[in-house]
Amino acid sequence: MDADFDDTHNPELQAHERTYHAFNVLLRWCMVLLGATITALTVWFATPGGFFGGLFTGIVLFALGYWFVIRKEEHQPLNVWEEGR
Numbered sequence: 722m723d724a725d726f727d728d729t730h731n732p733e734l735q736a737h738e739r740t741y742h743a744f745n746v747l748l749r750w751c752m753v754l755l756g757a758t759i760t761a762l763t764v765w766f767a768t769p770g771g772f773f774g775g776l777f778t779g780i781v782l783f784a785l786g787y788w789f790v791i792r793k794e795e796h797q798p799l800n801v802w803e804e805g806r
Contacts, residue, residue, distance in 0.1 A: 742797070746795055749790050750791060752786075752790065753783060753786035753790055754783070757779045757780075757782040757786060758779065760775075760778055760779060760782050761775040761776060761778055761779025761782070762775065763775075764778045
């Protein structure tokens, strides 16, 4: 590939980057919500923890999932070559 090739201002490429970023964030939200829901329901129905134990576990897992999985990706710049990515 040519070293002088610069296609960063191509509108189709920018639209693709935005779509990919939105899909990636949506997928992360789904993973966290599904994990928190399955864990909360398991604690609620399959252990003596009951409803409040499941609720507490689900809230804690959701908060940890947001903190470690979603938070950083939502604020990432679209340009993958930008400093700090």
